[in-house]
Amino acid sequence: MSRRTAQPPVVWDGPGSPGSPGSPDGAAADRPRAIRGALGPADRAFRVLAGGSGSAVLAIMLLVGGFLAYQASRALDVAGFSFLTTAEWNPDSGRFGIAAVLTGTCLIGLVAVSCALPLALGTALYISEYAPRRIRSTLISLVDLMAAVPSVVYGLWGFFFFQTHVVGLARWISTYFSWIPLFEVDGADPRDPLATATVYTSSTFIAGLVVALMVTPIACSVMREAFSQAPSGEREGALALGSTRWGMIRAVVLPYGRGGIIGGTMLGLGRALGETIAVYMIISPVFEIQPHLLQNGTNSVSSLIALRYGSSSPEGISALMAAGLALFVLTLVVNFIASSITARSRAGAGAEA
Template sequence: MSTAEAGLEPESAPPRPNNAARGIGDRIFRLQLTGAGTIVLAIMAAVGIFLLLRAGSALKVRGLSFLTTAQWQPDVHNFGIAAVLIGNLLIAAVAVTFSLPLALGTALFISDIAPRRLRRTLVAMVDLMAAVPSVVYGLWGLFFLQGHVVGVSRWLSDWLGWIPFLHVDGAQPGDPLASSSVYTASSFIAGLVVALMVAPIQCSVMREVFSQAPVGEREGAYALGATRWGVIRTVVLPYGRGGVIGGTMLGLGRALGETIAVYLIISPVFTIQPHILQTGANSVSSLIALHYGDASEFGMSALMAAGLALFLLTLVVNFTASSIVARSRSGSQSEA
């Protein structure tokens, strides 16, 4: 008696291997992809090894105190990245705070609200924003944005100065004739400029994930009487949650490594300065750009150690973001 006649479930047979011979084109394409991936990993490893070797003498002198010292005097062996690393994180935090709602709203508008005939134009405009050189953003922030944002910084300091990171030393609340120099060249202004630089990257990732939301679930939500916002809230956003997180972290990685735009705006200080509205800020990349030309041999090693710390930080952020984005593109489910 067969298994079917006995009313029993047949054992699941293992899938048959695909023995189809690959053509020469498939083999060449596979070799090209493998080679490209290997080259990228080799370059990243080479950069890390180069920085580690060049930073070896500085790291031997300072050890773990390199991460806790705020001063930068490598010629007398008194240096560290505590101040610049905190400044770097503050600028990146301000950038992500403003870029996230901007990128999220733009991505939702393009994927779900904008007419079809306008979507291609809007996508091209967003992509062109990502292609603008960072020095252009820096000059725009220095000569245009800074003068218009000082009033906002003053207002935030006057009314919300009781919050520690919004307090400004030397500010005179309620005095319209007070000097505005205490608000210029701050982490807040640099973060706004970096926010406009990273928003296109975040928007592209989010838009791509939002566009993959299941059409059947969208139509089902509309059939049940949902409004457009209801479809976005119950179908698109839950499905694209991973894309939002991944895009935000990719933007964070870009914000951490931004150099020229930040260098043009900030006034470098080598003290831990947690007040984002107050003049004076710093970042690791700006530190390297500032001291690269006049550094001694040991000072160059110290700069390489700072670059190594930034390299590892951005590497962790970008790899985490890539894994989140990859998971968001398969097996995602909405709440509809």
């Protein structure tokens, strides 16, 4: 009788092995295998540097918010909740609030985003889908260069050149759309050829158009990045089924980049809400709730701070800090929402299968 030698057990990790997805007990063991490796000195240094940088950004943001809250506590104790509902600005007499400047800030941001969205969307689509490859990098550089132009240059250009050329457009809008409350102009007859044009200058509309040109590069960059990540397989599949280029863009690129469009627009809105110098040089400051976009006179939180900081008393400085705190919270919320939407769009959220 022959004697068999003992054989070592065979370990099989394939589909039929115990604990694999194809075995009876595979459902319990169907989980990713944890891979652990020793980190080298370079990996440890990078992890510490990245974690420290992120923590430093959060710490600086918390310190800025804490500083503004501490400096604004004196004014907020005096004004209370009326700080959000009062349009007057007389900190020395105890009558002050941001109702007027906050309304102007939101209206300027609304005009800027309404004009920047179609401009940024069209530019991003042209660069990513229609522009010849040999000039694509040049167009990207030119668009990004717009973001490097200082705010004061935009302000000077808007005040001395752009404003005189857009007054006619403001008069035309007021002539045919004054039945809409936002486009109404008090004390002016747009059909009177002898009426003065100064009633249409230094308005929310003009300031919003200038700010729109400043936020367009930011929104365009986010949208273009989202469009460029649309899967090539779905692009080619749509074209192979007989779709036109615009049909492919409408069925594949735009749904895939929907999150990027929303995120880029909100990032631009956050930039528009905090713009200071360009708006300060164009508008005519008024401390009343002025909802008419085409009419002379408006205000914003950032312009208020730039206008009153140098000549304010200690009570006025505290009130300005309270206004800055409100703007800080508003822009922080907008940018957090935009960042979350943009992060989800990178994975193709919203794309149709």
